[in-house]
Amino acid sequence: MLASARQQRILDALREREQVRVTSMATELGVSEMTVRRDLNVLAARGALVKVHGGATLDAAPTSSEPGFTHKLALRAAEKRAIAQAAVEWVKPGMSIALNSGTTTYALAAQCAGINDLTVITNSPRIAEVFYAASTPGQNIILTGGIRTVSDALVGPLALSALSQLHVDLLFLGVHGMTAEDGYTTPNMLEAQTNQAFIRSAARQVVLADHTKWGVTGLCQIVPLAGIDAVVTGAQLDPHAQQILRELIDSLILA
Incomplete structure (x- = not known):
């Protein structure tokens, strides 16, 4: 799978789930965790996601954010x-x-x-x-x-x-x-x-x-x-x- 296709799959998963984990995405995509981390770095540099411990979110909510x-x-x-x-x-x-x-x-x-x-x-x-x-x-x-x-x-x-x-x-x-x-x-x-x-x-x-x-x-x-x-x-x-x-x-x- 091309890098662009992998990265689109990651973004699609993020829109569906609001967050993704490196381990689960590696399994879903059939690639190594290192490959997923590189894809996350690329997407984060574009501003498409926010990296968090072990994965990524579309937007990192402040720790004091409290939805109704x-x-x-x-x-x-x-x-x-x-x-x-x-x-x-x-x-x-x-x-x-x-x-x-x-x-x-x-x-x-x-x-x-x-x-x-x-x-x-x-x-x-x-x-x-x-x-x-x-x-x-x-x-x-x-x-x-x-x-x-x-x-x-x-x-x-x-x-x-x-x-x-x-x-x-x-x-x-x-x-x-x-x-x-x-x-x-x-x-x-x-x-x-x-x-x-x-x-x-x-x-x-x-x-x-x-x-x-x-x-x-x-x-x-x-x-x-x-x-x-x-x-x-x-x-x-x-x-x-x-x-x-x-x-x-x-x-x-x-x-």
């Missing part, structure tokens, strides 16, 4: 549903679970809404509305107070105070990004503090994140990769990322 909930809800909806369908297998009647604010945890809420005898703690008014609308017998919904962020999370002293008094069986945590170096991150400092309180409240923690979250870094670290018990993500996750996660956490589920 409605915008994120439309992104990779099918993958988020698949992740939710895999995660709901861990939820049983009689459990107490926590879901932080996020579009993948929102997808999980729809899967959990019909489960009887469930206590749900969340800092997301949108997630609470899913359970309120279902009106399933035996469900108790606890919505933390707090200040509402761009991503529709309730944060701040009221949220922290509420979470400090609770102990749940299972936490499902949505994140903005995850990398080997920076762990799980978010662009919002108050959300990072609230998510850390969620983690402290839970006997077991599960991150729900579509595969494009790998290689993305937000402004604030929530916790290192090894600080979470399990990750449920899309089957398209880069093989090298899969290896890193399997070495550091108890369980990696590819939906």
Whole structure:
């Protein structure tokens, strides 16, 4: 394949996925990783993409950039549903679970809404509305107070105070990004503090994140990769990322 054809394939993949990894593109194109890196260098010099650790994006978002909930809800909806369908297998009647604010945890809420005898703690008014609308017998919904962020999370002293008094069986945590170096991150400092309180409240923690979250870094670290018990993500996750996660956490589920 000519270099120009390879580079066009890389750009096509970027437009479809928003980011590409060197390892996966090398496999798709049937070339070495060094060849892909050279192609990325050429495209970056033209301003066609931005190189990041292990791959490239069409545009490198600032670490403090925080898209709104409605915008994120439309992104990779099918993958988020698949992740939710895999995660709901861990939820049983009689459990107490926590879901932080996020579009993948929102997808999980729809899967959990019909489960009887469930206590749900969340800092997301949108997630609470899913359970309120279902009106399933035996469900108790606890919505933390707090200040509402761009991503529709309730944060701040009221949220922290509420979470400090609770102990749940299972936490499902949505994140903005995850990398080997920076762990799980978010662009919002108050959300990072609230998510850390969620983690402290839970006997077991599960991150729900579509595969494009790998290689993305937000402004604030929530916790290192090894600080979470399990990750449920899309089957398209880069093989090298899969290896890193399997070495550091108890369980990696590819939906």
